[in-house]
Amino acid sequence: MVKLHEMILRDAHQSMLATRMRTEDMLPIADKLDQVGFFSMEVWGGATFDVCIRYLNQDPWERIRLLKKAMPNTPMQMLERAMNIVAYWNFPDDVVKKFIFLAKKNGVDYFRIFDALNDLRNMEVPMKSVKEEGGHVQACLSYTISPIHTVDYFVEKFKKLEKMGADSLCIKDMAGMISPQRAYDIIKGVKDEGVKLPIDLHSHCTSGMTGMAYQRGVEAGADILDTAISPISGGTAAPATESIAAALQGTEWETGYDLKLLIEIRKYFLGVWDKYRHLHRFNALKVDPSVTLHQVPGGMLSNLIFQLEEQGAHGKYQEILIETARVREELGYPPLVTPTSQVVGVQAVMNVLHGRYKVITKETKDYCKGMYGKPPAPIKPDILKKVLGPKWKEEVIDCRPSDLLKPMWSQRKSELKEHSEVNLTDENIMTYCIYQQVGLKFLKGQAQAEFTSEQLPLPIDHPLTRGMVKQSFPEAKQIWIETVPPDERSGPAQIPTEFEVEVDGEPFEVKVIPSGGFLVAGGAPGGALPGKPKDVEGGVKSNMQGTILSIKVKKGDKVKSGDIIATIEAMKMEQEIKSEAAGEVKDIFIKEGNSVACGDLIMQIL
Ligand code: CO
Numbered sequence: 001m002v003k004l005h006e007m008i009l010r011d012a013h014q015s016m017l018a019t020r021m022r023t024e025d026m027l028p029i030a031d032k033l034d035q036v037g038f039f040s041m042e043v044w045g046g047a048t049f050d051v052c053i054r055y056l057n058q059d060p061w062e063r064i065r066l067l068k069k070a071m072p073n074t075p076m077q078m079l080e081r082a083m084n085i086v087a088y089w090n091f092p093d094d095v096v097k098k099f100i101f102l103a104k105k106n107g108v109d110y111f112r113i114f115d116a117l118n119d120l121r122n123m124e125v126p127m128k129s130v131k132e133e134g135g136h137v138q139a140c141l142s143y144t145i146s147p148i149h150t151v152d153y154f155v156e157k158f159k160k161l162e163k164m165g166a167d168s169l170c171i172k173d174m175a176g177m178i179s180p181q182r183a184y185d186i187i188k189g190v191k192d193e194g195v196k197l198p199i200d201l202h203s204h205c206t207s208g209m210t211g212m213a214y215q216r217g218v219e220a221g222a223d224i225l226d227t228a229i230s231p232i233s234g235g236t237a238a239p240a241t242e243s244i245a246a247a248l249q250g251t252e253w254e255t256g257y258d259l260k261l262l263i264e265i266r267k268y269f270l271g272v273w274d275k276y277r278h279l280h281r282f283n284a285l286k287v288d289p290s291v292t293l294h295q296v297p298g299g300m301l302s303n304l305i306f307q308l309e310e311q312g313a314h315g316k317y318q319e320i321l322i323e324t325a326r327v328r329e330e331l332g333y334p335p336l337v338t339p340t341s342q343v344v345g346v347q348a349v350m351n352v353l354h355g356r357y358k359v360i361t362k363e364t365k366d367y368c369k370g371m372y373g374k375p376p377a378p379i380k381p382d383i384l385k386k387v388l389g390p391k392w393k394e395e396v397i398d399c400r401p402s403d404l405l406k407p408m409w410s411q412r413k414s415e416l417k418e419h420s421e422v423n424l425t426d427e428n429i430m431t432y433c434i435y436q437q438v439g440l441k442f443l444k445g446q447a448q449a450e451f452t453s454e455q456l457p458l459p460i461d462h463p464l465t466r467g468m469v470k471q472s473f474p475e476a477k478q479i480w481i482e483t484v485p486p487d488e489r490s491g492p493a494q495i496p497t498e499f500e501v502e503v504d505g506e507p508f509e510v511k512v513i514p515s516g517g518f519l520v521a522g523g524a525p526g527g528a529l530p531g532k533p534k535d536v537e538g539g540v541k542s543n544m545q546g547t548i549l550s551i552k553v554k555k556g557d558k559v560k561s562g563d564i565i566a567t568i569e570a571m572k573m574e575q576e577i578k579s580e581a582a583g584e585v586k587d588i589f590i591k592e593g594n595s596v597a598c599g600d601l602i603m604q605i606l
Helices: 013-015 025-035 049-054 060-070 093-107 123-131 151-163 182-194 208-219 243-247 259-275 298-310 313-329 342-352 361-369 381-388 409-417 426-433 434-445 463-472 473-479
Strands: 003-006 040-045 076-080 111-113 136-142 168-172 199-201 224-227 498-503 504-514 517-520 539-541 546-551 562-572 573-579 583-587 603-605
Touching: 003 243, 003 546, 025 060, 025 342, 040 049, 040 060, 040 111, 049 060, 049 434, 060 093, 060 361, 060 426, 076 093, 076 381, 076 473, 093 123, 093 409, 093 426, 111 123, 123 136, 136 151, 136 259, 151 168, 151 182, 168 182, 182 199, 182 208, 182 259, 208 243, 298 313, 313 342, 342 361, 361 381, 361 573, 409 426, 409 434, 426 434, 562 603
Parallel strands: 003 040, 003 224, 040 076, 076 111, 111 136, 136 168, 168 199, 199 224
Antiparallel strands: 498 504, 504 517, 539 603, 546 562, 562 573, 583 603
16 A cells, blocks of 8 residues: 655645745645545645745744644644755754754644755754654655766665654655656665665656656555645646556555545645646646756756846856756765755856856855765865865865854844844744744734735736736746746737736836836835946946845945955855956945846946
8 A cells, every 4th residue: 555645735836836825725625635644744844934924924833733723634744954944054953953843833743854965964953853852754865866876875875864763764856857767776775675664755747757657666665655636736746646546546556545535626726726827837837858868957947047037148048957967066966956956056057157167156165165064976176176265175164064053042032032023932933043034024024925816917928917027026036937938928019108006905006118128116126226327437237137235345445356345146146246446436326135137237446
């Protein structure tokens, strides 16, 4: 008998709807989901925490409490990013322990724990904490293909995870590229070594091989398969629950689930799928067997396409793919999963746009220092030298990254106390610990729920709709990735030029500029800056699209060539903007927090 792990409430909509499913979309169907008898329900963690507070104005803690109550018979599972918890950077031990305690208390039963680099040192603290709280540890290995990642590599690591106290094991094939034979060999290898723990196979349909991989997986003894109810399955998401349950009927692996019940649940989710049709991406629905060659996960690909468009370099897609593979090899073959996918992807984009390792992100530096953990293979010394400079040997750490971090909980608690309007619960303190700025905005009641398809004033595939939303909600840009394939996009048609758009009751006046750009007239942050000169003598321009994080100089300051004058966040990475000439800062055309496009004037240095 095989059991299914149901992912419709987490991984499925993270893969296909930019993680935007809301708590109110989940609760009406919870009772039926609870009747199926799933091994576990994935409901929390991954990107859901971030998206809840950033885009949906929903309390993630409340979500887990409500779901647990509505599904008392099914173990609730979360995806926990080891020392990164539900974010993209390392936290100190005290915060990780407290998080596990609170997650368990609020309703999480099973913790799927993974580390992007499969550095087991990063998994120790969260695994131990889950055991102490009486939870179930599902220890995961990130699957990837490289000369390092052999069958033996996975078998040996799984044996270690069993010794570390795991209750079940999971092959996390986040890119959907595991082949049927590879799935068979790893699972068989683990079973043959006498490992008694249940093994779960997690994959996505990206390569088109996944159904076969699941079949070979169960033949090798896989105990659990990861699936999602059909309206949000296939393509970059998991295989459909109903299909896999039907496929196993009448075999020794029969799930015993009621297909009629599953189809009823399917009907419900067709409505949810439609509610977010502005997020549908044609390419995400298709298989992309090229992943078996370039090994770049689907989610990372769509991000790269989007980032290239932002940086005005969408013609370089193929070059970037090749460069991504090269950077990955140079950095010691990290599996491409959050956050390493972003480190490798953005560095590859930088290398193609500005020359190899000419612009180096802070994250690439941190990665090379060992701040994410130990890379699977050693990083080549010439790359370390390029990234960290001639004294690279002194910069590289050998310890577990979180060993370098000071406890953080009490400090954050006292910081949050300053904001009297925030209720000082442990859950709120944790939200603030994990996402300081976004978390505080949410806790102060200043976050706004994003629109759904119904709330958009024009048809969702209208070019004007995309333009308006992009300008009104700079933070919502991510969702416009591949809404329409690039070759099907057209410029603004013959249309009116002024609109009032209402989103959640708040009116936005939007004026359309004939050049094709959009200018937000009312209230939206970070829009275009009217009245800024296009060019001046001694002008320093941004060479990328992003948000200005800090300005390091003021008017009248003298700067030398190479001085850092500002920092910019581009592609979720922090980068420095340096002065190319010596002189005096005559004028500054931007403020901290402004969005800038590639080529925008930042300041004048003469
Ligand atoms: Co996944």
